[in-house]
Amino acid sequence: MAHIMVIDDEDHIRHLYKEELTDNGHEVSLAGNAEEALDQIRTSTFDLAILDIKLGDTNGLDLLQHIREEAPELPVILCTAYDSFQEHSRAAAATDYVVKSFDLTKLKKTISKILSKTAD
Numbered sequence: 001m002a003h004i005m006v007i008d009d010e011d012h013i014r015h016l017y018k019e020e021l022t023d024n025g026h027e028v029s030l031a032g033n034a035e036e037a038l039d040q041i042r043t044s045t046f047d048l049a050i051l052d053i054k055l056g057d058t059n060g061l062d063l064l065q066h067i068r069e070e071a072p073e074l075p076v077i078l079c080t081a082y083d084s085f086q087e088h089s090r091a092a093a094a095t096d097y098v099v100k101s102f103d104l105t106k107l108k109k110t111i112s113k114i115l116s117k118t119a120d
Contacts, residue, residue, distance in 0.1 A: 001025040002047035002115050007037045007063070008079075009056040013100070017050065020104050021111075034063040041070050048114060050107070052100070053080040064093050075114045079107060 004026050006017045011032070018028040029044065031037035033055060041049075049067065053060035060078065067076060075095040095114055098107050 001027070002111075003027045003029070003045065004111070005029045005031060005037065005040060005046045005049040007031045007034075007049060007055070007060070008052040009033060009054070010052070013052070016102070017104070017107075020108070024108065026111075034058045034066070037063060038066055038070060041067060041074070046071070046074055047118065048111060049074055049076045050079050050111075051076050051094070053078055068093050075118060077107070077110055077114070 001024070004021055006014050006021075006028060008014050008017070009032055014030045014032065018030060021028045029040055029046070031040055037049075037051075040046075051060050051064060051067070055063065060080070064076060064078070067074060076093075078094040078097045079100050081100045096110050098110050101107075
């Protein structure tokens with residue numbers, strides 16, 4: 001299936017997403033901060049990235065801009081507990097936006113939708 005990067009500063013979230021997405025047949029790489037994420041983007045190929053907006057001391061929207069510079073075609077899903085960021089002008093650079101939940105149904109549907117578009 002797809003190679004997906006999960007970028008989130010919360011260890012339990014990264015591992016929950018990895019477990020669920022691996023069970024769906026995807027290869028999953030994890031990054032806990034912006035530096036790790038950019039290092040992996042520079043050295044590996046990904047089909048999709050899932051990015052938290054709050055990354056400890058880093059703003060995920062800043063990281064999104066760097067991702068766009070390094071890998072402009074990489075689909076990025078912003079996944080955050082704060083739905084107010086959806087209207088932020090810099091969030092428009094993301095492919096989609098999902099409010100974080102332990103029920104990953106919406107996230108999985110969004111991933112499937114994006115991957116089916118990129119496969120066309």
